[in-house]
Amino acid sequence: MTDSRGSTSVALSKPRIGTGLSVEQALAQRRSVRTFADRSVSLADLSQLLWAAQGITGHFDKRTAPSAGALHQMSIAVVAADVDALPAGIYRYDPALHDLALLSEGDHRDELRSATDQQEAIGVSPVDLVIAGDARPLVDKYGDRGIRYLHMEAGHIAQNVYLQATALGLATASMGAFDDDAMSQAVRLPSPHRALYVMPIGYA
Ligand SMILES: Cc1cc2nc3c(=O)[nH]c(=O)nc-3n(C[C@H](O)[C@H](O)[C@H](O)COP(=O)(O)O)c2cc1C
Numbered sequence: 001m002t003d004s005r006g007s008t009s010v011a012l013s014k015p016r017i018g019t020g021l022s023v024e025q026a027l028a029q030r031r032s033v034r035t036f037a038d039r040s041v042s043l044a045d046l047s048q049l050l051w052a053a054q055g056i057t058g059h060f061d062k063r064t065a066p067s068a069g070a071l072h073q074m075s076i077a078v079v080a081a082d083v084d085a086l087p088a089g090i091y092r093y094d095p096a097l098h099d100l101a102l103l104s105e106g107d108h109r110d111e112l113r114s115a116t117d118q119q120e121a122i123g124v125s126p127v128d129l130v131i132a133g134d135a136r137p138l139v140d141k142y143g144d145r146g147i148r149y150l151h152m153e154a155g156h157i158a159q160n161v162y163l164q165a166t167a168l169g170l171a172t173a174s175m176g177a178f179d180d181d182a183m184s185q186a187v188r189l190p191s192p193h194r195a196l197y198v199m200p201i202g203y204a
Contacts (some may be wrong), residue, residue, distance in 0.1 A: 005074060008102040009094075010086060012047035015055055020167035030162050033171035034121035036202025039083040041126045045168050047098075049201065050076060052164035053129065054095045060147040063095060068149035069141055073134040077187040078194075081107045082126035091189055095201050103188045115182035116198060119175060125200030130183065131157050134192040154196035161199055171204040 021029070053076055055064045061072055076093040079098060080086050088107045091100035112130075113122040122128060131154050138146030158174040165172045175198045183195040 007095070008018060010091070010100045010102070011044075012098050013044040014098075015048060015138055016044075023163070026163040026166040027061050030166045032171050032173035033204055034119075034132075034200070036121075036125055036170045036171055036200070037204065039126075039203055040084050041084055041147045041170070041201060041203065043085045045170060046078070046083055046086070046127060046201075048168060049129070049161055049170070050078070050093045050100075051098065051163050052160045053131070054093060055093050055098065059105065061096075065153065065160055067153055068138060068146075069120050071137050071141065073150070074153050075130060075132050075134075075189075075193055076157075077103075077130040077189065078089060078203040079108050079112050079128040079130065079187060080126075081109050092201075111186040112183075112198070116175060116178040119177065121173060121175070122198065126202045127200075129161060129199045129201060130187045130189075131161075131197040131199070132187075132189050132193040132195045135194070136192055151196065158197050158199065165201065170201055172199045172201050174199055 011013050052064055071112045078091040078093060081088050089102050090108055091102055092105045094101055109123055112128055133154060135147050135150045138149050142149060154164055162172060178198060180194060
């Protein structure tokens, strides 16, 4: 449906809490995995991953991942190619509404793979998450240290995704090797946002 943001949006499933592995089991089993089963990812599992990455869990925009000064300048782009009940396309996760806003229809994995210098996992993953952030509000508040904080926040989010993926039987890897400009273009990042991590996702 078209919403007040002027974009087509897709509602996500409510987060499930208390199912799956213990934190200790997920930590013990977590691994970077770059090959995936040949089957689509369920929208419920994608919803759960996005909630783990940046879901809102408290008052004043508090989220699953910590944020310096609670400024929360991170964003998650979703490059969906093979997700049940989700048309292929590039989406932006909206934590406040827990939904996906469509940015561009179609399978964009080739563009994404080119931006990562042809890393093989990218072309074969049913869905990819791109963790990005806008350093400016952090630099305004903390000076140059704000850049460091942005990178730390990306690490927190990526670890949440790793652990949630492990608990769901999904495989992923955090990838930092890509061309910044090509990645920004590939996932239609709004200009102050820069990509920090790409995480291909599929069942193990
Ligand atoms: C900052 C950072 C950048 C990384 N970039 C890539 C990458 O571009 N491609 C890739 O396949 N793996 C990448 N990795 C994953 C590492 O190769 C992986 O974490 C390492 O081999 C340890 O394996 P494990 O995660 O299974 O424990 C990156 C990891 C980190 C922390």
